[in-house]
Amino acid sequence: MFARLSITLCLLASLTSLGVLAEHIVVRDRHVTLPTAKKVQTTGMANVLKIDQSRAKGLKHKVDKAAMSRQRRAPAIEDVPITSYATQYLINVTIGNPPQPFQLQVDTGSANTWFGAGQYLAPPPSSTATGQDLDLEYGSDAVMLGSEYIDQIELAPGFTIHNQSLGLSLAAVGFQDGIDGILGVGPEVLTYATLFPNQTSFVPTVTDNAFWQGLVPEHSIGIFFAPTGSMDGVTNGEIHFGGADSSKYTGELNYVPITTTYPSSRYVGINQTITYGSSNTPILSNNAGITDTGTTLILIATDAFQAYQAATGAVADPNIGLLRLTPAQYSNLESLFFKIGDDTYELTPNAQAWPRTLNSVIGGSDDFIYLMVNDIGTPSGYGFDFINGMTFLERFYSVYDAAQNRFGIANTQFTHAVVGETN
């Protein structure tokens, strides 16, 4: 028998922290006033785009180090709350005994868990050094070097994973201030070649250990994010260890196998076809890509992006890089349709747009609507032709089922919700 713990806490959405992404602006928490509105206004979202594109490039290349997935067998219901900082979803954990608190970013695009960014911490007294070092890359602009320890990590009160491989950062570059590290919940194969000197070791992830230690009945996680149009919006988000949380989605949860197309096959990768509008204008033909909580936008192959731009009539904003529409164009914007497996998921016009109530946060003008679909930077045919980032994941429930190597998706109460409209 497994304990069925259901702990759902507030998800605090802070959009001010977009400003953190501008190198020269340091913002720690959600009530911070940005130093000057203008700095953020001209650089905030452009940096998000740059960071996402750099991450896409890094994710595409780094898996070359990874070999075949190890076959492991062992025995998932645990909800852990997460906080949205608009561009990153964060979770509070404690590490070691006595427990020390850390705020980690939830990342399905990586699988190592580490802490201590920018803190120069001594290892917790309860930690045991393995003698291995860690070298993690999250795109060309974000890197972590550290040492590996084994210790306990508590993800929610009473939900403690023991004997977890944990990196203690010696140097972490490119992470948002206020983030202490990463909770890597992607496929275990992504840990291959992250350790040295014994490069070939795999590192069981927190998801693996939670299952193998009998804490949860399924080797699977469910992810629920929610969009917000409010600066101080409070809503709920959760990562559910132990399978899908049926209270968080509506209708059917449909599964597709993780794609076998490399390099997306190393990630929570899937095949999808994208069309636009009632005319079914082709945007992206059936191709492989990934879903990723560590990416903010929806990035698609350059040719698909051009097709989307042509279909919508949107133009790139010279300051922030995102596509923009006039209100008149926006009123004609149609849905994007994502065919995943046998089912089609609708990304409404509202879901394609940055919340208008928050245009000033990204340096946008009230005269325009900014779109969250952008260019991955390479043409289709690379086996890595899209990233369905958190903007996408805020409209659908998603499941990464490590046991059956499959991805689940369902609609939620937010799929068709209208968020952040000004009138």
Ligand SMILES: *[C@@H]1O[C@H](CO)[C@@H](O)[C@H](O)[C@H]1NC(C)=O
């Ligand atoms: C995490 O901890 C911070 C600081 O105590 C708090 O502001 C935030 O609400 C917590 N987040 C969650 C999801 O509990």
Ligand SMILES: *[C@@H]1O[C@H](CO)[C@@H](O)[C@H](O)[C@H]1NC(C)=O
């Ligand atoms: C590396 O692997 C070798 C052979 O399995 C082992 O003897 C050695 O202790 C390992 N070193 C570390 C630091 O894990």
Ligand SMILES: *[C@@H]1O[C@H](CO)[C@@H](O)[C@H](O)[C@H]1NC(C)=O
């Ligand atoms: C952790 O590892 C120790 C030493 O190998 C072992 O005795 C203990 O049972 C493990 N705990 C769990 C929960 O796996």
Ligand SMILES: *[C@@H]1O[C@H](CO)[C@@H](O)[C@H](O)[C@H]1NC(C)=O
């Ligand atoms: C997935 O897309 C790739 C191209 O990116 C294609 O080669 C492969 O056949 C597709 N797989 C399925 C199952 O449709």
